[in-house]
Amino acid sequence: xxxxxxxxxxxxxxxxxxxxxxxxxxxxxxxxxxxxxxxxxxxxxxxxxxxxxxxxxxxxxxxxxxxxxxxxxxxxxxxxxxxxxxxxxxxxxxxxxxxxxxxxxxxxxxxxxxxxxxxxxxxxxxxxxxxxxxxxxxxxxxxxxxxxxxxxxxx
Numbered sequence: 001x002x003x004x005x006x007x008x009x010x011x012x013x014x015x016x017x018x019x020x021x022x023x024x025x026x027x028x029x030x031x032x033x034x035x036x037x038x039x040x041x042x043x044x045x046x047x048x049x050x051x052x053x054x055x056x057x058x059x060x061x062x063x064x065x066x067x068x069x070x071x072x073x074x075x076x077x078x079x080x081x082x083x084x085x086x087x088x089x090x091x092x093x094x095x096x097x098x099x100x101x102x103x104x105x106x107x108x109x110x111x112x113x114x115x116x117x118x119x120x121x122x123x124x125x126x127x128x129x130x131x132x133x134x135x136x137x138x139x140x141x142x143x144x145x146x147x148x149x150x151x152x153x154x155x
Contacts, residue, residue, distance in 0.1 A: 004152040005142070009060060010045040013079075015155050017063045018044065020079045022112040024086045032125040038153040040115035042146045047111065059111070062104045066093075118147050 010018050019036035026035030033039075048056050066089070070078030073092070074085030081089070093105035116122060123130055138144045145151040 003145075004154060005042045005046075005146060007042065007045050007155045009048040009056065010041050011155055013067060014060060014063045015041060016079045017067045018108075018112075020086060021063075021066060021090065021108060022116070024083065024090055025109050025112045026116050029125070032122065035112045035116045037116075037119075038155070039119050039121070039146065039149065040112065041155075042151075042153050043115035043118055043143070044111045046140075046143055046146060047114065059107060062108060065104070066108075118143075120148050 007015065018041055019038075021036075022040055023034040023036030026040075028034035048059065051059070067078045069089060070076060070081045070085070073089040074081030076085075078086060078089065090105065093101045094109075096102055096105075117126070117128075120130065142151070146153075
């Protein structure tokens with residue numbers, strides 16, 4: 001591994017909330033990591049860097065809201081709640097009458113799945129042979145190194 005990925009947005013409590021929620025959205029399975037890995041988090045952090053600043057700040061605010069709402073579902077912050085309480089909270093967000101809550105959940109879910117399914121180590125888990133042109137150049141080689149696990153990840 002040649003370098004370390006510099007987490008810019010998913011740090012501290014935001015990283016903990018993201019990883020906890022991601023593991024509930026894409027749970028670990030036998031022989032397969034869950035969505036809450038550092039690799040998934042790095043892919044999402046990289047994407048957040050490319051996002052419009054206003055939209056990025058809304059996404060980061062969502063992580064703060066998820067953490068606080070945990071108190072209503074398990075008596076503790078989201079990251080300290082049981083997996084059952086976390087699932088209950090995420091289902092509540094997914095099916096909420098408030099459009100804003102549903103949008104937040106689906107935005108988070110989309111980022112988790114994008115980060116998870118672009119990691120090459122996960123390709124065998126869902127029988128994906130890989131890209132048609134694996135050697136095609138990327139506009140930003142960092143994303144390729146993250147997906148290949150060729151960059152050190154430490155928040």
